[in-house]
Amino acid sequence: MARTPRPRRGGTRIEQDTMGTMEVPAAALYGAQTARAVENFPISGLRPHPAFVDATVRVKLAAARVNAKLGLLPRDKARAIEAAAREVLAGQWRDQFVVDVYQAGAGTSHHMNVNEVLANRACELLGGRRGDRALVDPNDHVNMAQSTNDVIPTAIRLAALELAPGVLEAVSDLAATFERKAGEWDGLVKSGRTHLMDATPVRLGQEVSGWAAALRHAGRRVADALPELAALGIGGTAVGTGLNADRRYRALICKELDRLTGVPFVPAGNTFYAMQSLAPFAALSGALRVLALELLRIGGDVRLLGSGPNTGLGELRLPPVQPGSSIMPGKVNPSMAEMLAMVSYQAIGLDAAIAAATSGGQLELNVMMPLVAFDLCHLLTILANAVAAFDRRCARGLEADPERLRHYADRTVSLATALAPRLGYAAAAEIVKESVRSGRSIVDVAVEKGGLAPSEARRLLDPARLTVPGRA
Structure with a gap:
């Protein structure tokens, strides 16, 4: 059995990954791969979105349950991983997800950050120490039947x-x-506006x-x-072939995620x-x-x-x-x-x-x-x-x-649109030009230039009548 790493003086401990040893803050739940990522990517100061952390943790929780059900993961380890996951989902250990948003491709650094936090916390829940990979390993146990890529x-x-x-x-x-x-x-009737210019009335x-x-x-x-998002590639592992995952794993983890979230997930x-x-x-x-x-x-x-x-x-x-x-x-x-x-x-x-x-x-x-x-x-x-x-x-x-609305409704020169069926487009256009030039109302100019009786002009040019389909 591998020796459990012990904290070093100065508030750090030594953890190991496939590249060798790495100093990790003694208080950190994460391990060597996360510490490398922190050193490699001091880019933005931005941390993963909380919903993305929760989602990754839920995948880990579901995977632990399924792998235990399949007899591949010892039940005590699975229960410890699930308990650690539930602590995170309840709001604990949020300061342990420390990898910058801009990081190694595919999200391996974030993924291992989650794996290491859950593994180390599971070790503690089992009575061990952080970094005891023989007790709970971030790759072999938390990441069983999984890849960053799925x-x-x-x-x-x-x-x-x-x-x-x-x-x-x-x-x-x-x-x-x-x-x-x-x-x-x-x-409430107002002037419409098209091209930011007067148009016919509208309510x-x-x-x-x-x-x-x-x-x-x-x-x-x-x-x-949204519906397409419920079709999951989980269980495809590295490239989609499902290598290192039980044949039953894909369907079972989708059902487990369904139970955890209430979303009807299905294998893609x-x-x-x-x-x-x-x-x-x-x-x-x-x-x-x-x-x-x-x-x-x-x-x-x-x-x-x-x-x-x-x-x-x-x-x-x-x-x-x-x-x-x-x-x-x-x-x-x-x-x-x-x-x-x-x-x-x-x-x-x-x-x-x-x-x-x-x-x-x-x-x-x-x-x-x-x-x-x-x-x-x-x-x-x-x-x-x-x-x-x-x-x-x-x-x-x-x-x-209401007063400002009516003020503009009564003064829009495009009231003359209602005159086109009665007087013709060209004659109505001349009335508009005269109204703009003189500052007089469309009604007054229509009476003078169009030969309309005042009552007819008022009826034809009533803004409220012009807000419904049909000829005025």
């Missing part, structure tokens, strides 16, 4: 499926807020209903990208595809990018309609959430819409990185998985939080200014 894409799937409901819920809530606002504001409720519909469609695109129909391709993550990321594009547009509309209070459009009043200037007293800015825009731009950038990484695989493996894992988890997290905050702190508190 664990990491599986963990990304688990993490994404854990985080995605937060996005879907936030988007649904924001859509519901706009649907309520659309109902409240359905009687504020109709305009806002378009925002709600856009969000509903965006949410469905995200939801449609083709393990080689599941391990070579990151396309399912790119598809989800792409759907999130479309959501971000819609959020940019809608948030921009809120900013425009709320601009002012005296020199902008001022059709909406945004709830004040904080002072808007360090020098201009009383200034209030559309802070929540600005935050939403920043997060949306970041989402677009993260999607671009995920798309590029997805194309970067070669043969049996895409080594860019650590980047995709972090960026996809980060993308899901910030979108969920941003949409929820915008909904709570801005959208729900939006108020309309």
